[in-house]
Amino acid sequence: MITGTGITKIFKQRGGVLGAREVPALRGVDFAVAKGGAVSFIGESGSGKTTLGRIIAGLETHDAGEIVIDGVPMSSLSHRKRQPYFRRVQLIHQDPYSALNPTRTIHQTLEAPLRLRARQTGRPRSWVDGRAAELLAMVGIDPGYVLPRYPHQLSGGMRQRVVIARALTMDPEVLVADEAVSMIDVSLRLGILALLKDLRERLGVGVLFITHDIATARYIGDDGELYVLYRGQVVERGATEKIIADPVHPYTQSLLSAIPVLHGLERPGAERVVPREMQREGEPDGGCLFARRCPFSTERCESEMPVLGRDGGTEQEHACFHPRRRSVIPVGVGE
Ligand SMILES: Nc1ncnc2c1ncn2[C@@H]1O[C@H](COP(=O)(O)OP(=O)(O)OP(=O)(O)O)[C@@H](O)[C@H]1O
Numbered sequence: 554m555i556t557g558t559g560i561t562k563i564f565k566q567r568g569g570v571l572g573a574r575e576v577p578a579l580r581g582v583d584f585a586v587a588k589g590g591a592v593s594f595i596g597e598s599g600s601g602k603t604t605l606g607r608i609i610a611g612l613e614t615h616d617a618g619e620i621v622i623d624g625v626p627m628s629s630l631s632h633r634k635r636q637p638y639f640r641r642v643q644l645i646h647q648d649p650y651s652a653l654n655p656t657r658t659i660h661q662t663l664e665a666p667l668r669l670r671a672r673q674t675g676r677p678r679s680w681v682d683g684r685a686a687e688l689l690a691m692v693g694i695d696p697g698y699v700l701p702r703y704p705h706q707l708s709g710g711m712r713q714r715v716v717i718a719r720a721l722t723m724d725p726e727v728l729v730a731d732e733a734v735s736m737i738d739v740s741l742r743l744g745i746l747a748l749l750k751d752l753r754e755r756l757g758v759g760v761l762f763i764t765h766d767i768a769t770a771r772y773i774g775d776d777g778e779l780y781v782l783y784r785g786q787v788v789e790r791g792a793t794e795k796i797i798a799d800p801v802h803p804y805t806q807s808l809l810s811a812i813p814v815l816h817g818l819e820r821p822g823a824e825r826v827v828p829r830e831m832q833r834e835g836e837p838d839g840g841c842l843f844a845r846r847c848p849f850s851t852e853r854c855e856s857e858m859p860v861l862g863r864d865g866g867t868e869q870e871h872a873c874f875h876p877r878r879r880s881v882i883p884v885g886v887g888e
């Protein structure tokens with residue numbers, strides 16, 4: 554079980570006429586991923602998804618909050634003592650090509666972490682080669698073909714499978730898949746998503762799925778949980794199916810309104826939620842982060858920040874003063 558409470562990250566960006574600028578990438582995010590669970594984070598570009606994934610995998614520091622892995626708060630450990638815990642979280646990068654060392658064969662790529670794993674678990678070195686073949690078979694590729702080859706000799710889909718096999722060398726509890734299929738040929742995406750789903754079922758590994766696409770979030774975790782991130786804040790959280798069927802936060806509603814569907818599949822009487830263009834960039838003064846784009850914002854939204862909760866008797870949690878049950882409909886293609 555991996556949990557985070559109040560995870561906050563502020564980047565300091567240099568440059569510009571005003572000098573250094575502080576960018577709040579995460580504003581007190583709480584989350585939990587259980588073994589075998591499926592949790593999806595969705596949100597637009599810049600909402601903090603990658604930053605959160607990197608913090609959970611121990612690759613990025615945070616400014617406030619606590620990550621707890623298997624009951625152990627990471628802040629209580631030295632940097633060195635944290636490493637074995639963070640190895641239980643493995644990150645799968647967006648770009649399988651840059652994630653693999655081009656000068657190493659797949660055999661060499663898998664051998665190094667497997668030797669480490671053999672030492673950690675008291676296994677003989679002879680275990681390594683058999684395990685490499687086993688992991689490749691598990692991700693659906695022929696070990697005999699792939700092991701002697703270099704990354705550039707493989708297709709994008711195969712490379713991503715190798716990246717997943719390498720992540721599995723550490724027997725992780727959670728795989729963090731950050732836009733794991735966005736750079737893969739469309740025709741191969743479903744295969745990779747199906748693999749992640751299958752690993753969840755077969756190995757009981759938890760999947761934290763990061764995407765800006767609600768349809769892939771739904772595919773990977775139709776029985777899981779969905780977190781909707783907007784400018785570093787979780788604005789809606791609950792069962793994936795529930796939120797897709799009945800979103801209450803206007804931002805989530807606008808995300809769902811933007812999905813194209815074929816004519817004939819629209820729900821009659823549904824309303825489309827179209828966010829306004831932001832008139833002024835930058836931080837609102839203490840109000841809701843979405844207020845300037847929200848078609849339903851009121852005076853209160855401009856001055857007070859809503860927190861995640863169940864106000865209004867909704868099943869899912871949301872951070873909105875005016876959660877409304879709006880039946881939203883994906884935008885029809887060709888309109
Ligand atoms: N290393 C960094 N230095 C400074 N600012 C950063 C850094 N990494 C991210 N940011 C800023 O933090 C915010 C969140 O970025 P992040 O990459 O986590 O978003 P994201 O949701 O993954 O976006 P995308 O969908 O485009 O991948 C953005 O405003 C970004 O510019």
Ligand SMILES: [Mg+2]
Pocket residue numbers: 602603604
């Ligand atoms: Mg990202």
